[in-house]
Amino acid sequence: MTAVKPDRTRRLRVLRRWALGLLLGALALFLVAAAHDFAGPWAWVGAFAEAAMVGALADWFAVVALFRHPLGLPIPHTAILPRNKARLARRLAEFIRDHFLEAEAIVRLLRRADPATWLAQWLSDAGNSALLARQMTVLLQQGLALSDDRELRSALRAALGRQLQGMDGARWVGSILALLTEDHRHQTLLDDGIQRLRRWLDGEDTQSLLADQIGAMLERAYPTLFAWMGTVMDPATLSENLARNLVKAAHQLLQEIADDPEHPRRLAFDRWMQDAILRLQTDAAFQARVQRWQHGLITHPAAQAYVDGLLGDLRSWLETDLQRPDSRLQGQVQRLSQQLGLFLGEQPALRDALNGYLEDSARRLAPALRDGLAQHIEATIHAWPDKDMVRLLEEGVGTDLQYIRVNGTLVGGMIGIAIHALALAVPLLI
Structure with missing residues (x-):
């Protein structure tokens, strides 16, 4: 699973402390108001604190119930996300499939991106073509280092x-x-x-x-x-x-x-x-x-020896050339890629044809890819351990949920004051 960024984890902890601190503050106010028998102004303080605690505890219960059983008690309709992991995986996969992987949506994305023009501009840049040549050189060197001469010779003779x-x-x-x-x-x-x-x-x-x-x-x-x-x-x-x-x-x-x-x-x-x-x-x-x-x-042994010698000479030349700072092969790849970019930039008809080919390919491949990717998303989420999934989701969206707890405490307190005021006003109006 993808690791959550440390700064997001720290922010979640800070907001949890804020929410818990407000709850404890409301409890302290309530205890102080109770010590004064809720007399005079303390009645208003007590009303605020009592409602604030109710709001804080209710929102805490609601937030925790999304991810786990509050206090470990198997209360019905809690630990909603773990219990519905399979349905969540299926719905998320279907949502992505139907809204992001639909064929015409992909075609519109390709049309806006104009990949042929982007490719022409990217390859035309000397730095990009040099980067491409270096990366291809590294891949070729790694391939030569990992390859087995005997297997290569045998494969070439067989071919x-x-x-x-x-x-x-x-x-x-x-x-x-x-x-x-x-x-x-x-x-x-x-x-x-x-x-x-x-x-x-x-x-x-x-x-x-x-x-x-x-x-x-x-x-x-x-x-x-x-x-x-x-x-x-x-x-x-x-x-x-x-x-x-x-x-x-x-x-x-x-x-x-x-x-x-x-x-x-x-x-x-x-x-x-x-x-x-x-x-x-x-x-x-x-x-x-x-x-x-x-x-x-x-x-014939002579023919096989010739093939083996040809492959050995080619490998030796490649290894020697790729190790040189002024590698001829790397230079050729850089020049060819840059020339390809310049040529593509000067040929609007070719760019249109390339874009059209990509769009047609997207239309043909999208149905199979979208279903396959949706199945992959569903299977991946379903395979996550419940604890890991809860941790990922909680740390991903938990900061907003902690704001709900903070707001629940403050708004609950204000509602408590409003209810206390209404309780005082009703006898006067009757």
């Missing part, structure tokens, strides 16, 4: 596995290839590949590599012939000549393919692409092979 397992890889690749073949875009890619291959073949390093490979291949495959030819010319020169001739022949073939849109190799590339697309989209056996490849990728 990626589910995504790959549920993906139809064959059809997906077939769709990409089909997109590449639209408007002969794959031929453009082929032309680009031809040009890149020609530039690679023209490189000195490439030709030297080819020459070395050709020499090594001839020496392994034809050692006798290679040794005999070595007596005629230098083997390195022979390998270089062969490499240049191969490059020249490859250049010629690549140029022919590049210049002729109907070249057989280009048409064969077309047929290969179409056949691959058809198999990927319709061939069950081929699709099954792709599916097995997907499963192998999921379970």
Whole structure:
């Protein structure tokens, strides 16, 4: 339960002492008046004191009866609030539900508040955007500190596995290839590949590599012939000549393919692409092979090690960056939030749309929320111990009730004087 503020408790005690002091003062006046046999002016004092005590005691009884049995006696219709706690909880919950949580009331509140404009102004302020960035940084740091690397790695592997397992890889690749073949875009890619291959073949390093490979291949495959030819010319020169001739022949073939849109190799590339697309989209056996490849990728140790390393690198970067005074991530969040606020402030249509969405959401969610909140209020009050509920209510509204006791004492005394005056006047009027 919510604790009552100490100053309210002290004020209640002071007012209780005032009310008790007035009662004791009235009793003292009554005793003094009785000592003078209520003679002369003391009759008026006695009348005041007697009525004041009656008023004080009556109001004390009424105030105490709200919260407990007066003097601990089980007098009927006392301890009203504890006895009716269930009904009080239900009535309070219904009152809040029907008057504060009604859908249109919430919509009117949202309309007056204009939350989109407030959000735009709040985010546009540099201090607020910096505060938001700092709080998000703290939350992220706490999340990293509390997280378990093993659980994160396992969850990430499982999530990626589910995504790959549920993906139809064959059809997906077939769709990409089909997109590449639209408007002969794959031929453009082929032309680009031809040009890149020609530039690679023209490189000195490439030709030297080819020459070395050709020499090594001839020496392994034809050692006798290679040794005999070595007596005629230098083997390195022979390998270089062969490499240049191969490059020249490859250049010629690549140029022919590049210049002729109907070249057989280009048409064969077309047929290969179409056949691959058809198999990927319709061939069950081929699709099954792709599916097995997907499963192998999921379970392959290298793939799992890659995922683990990726997560570890990301975590390490985040921890290092978030500890820096000039955190890049925090700076990005601050800039993005401030830019969002400025953008939202310049777009009245967007603000109206956001407010409209919030109002529509309130209309949809209010019925369920209002009933749920009403049940929560009722259950919470019903679960309060009676003593705690009495203490909370008494200290919350008890100050006003003590004023009733004070007023009852004073007003009762004035009524006593009026009754005494009327008693003296009646014989004179008869």
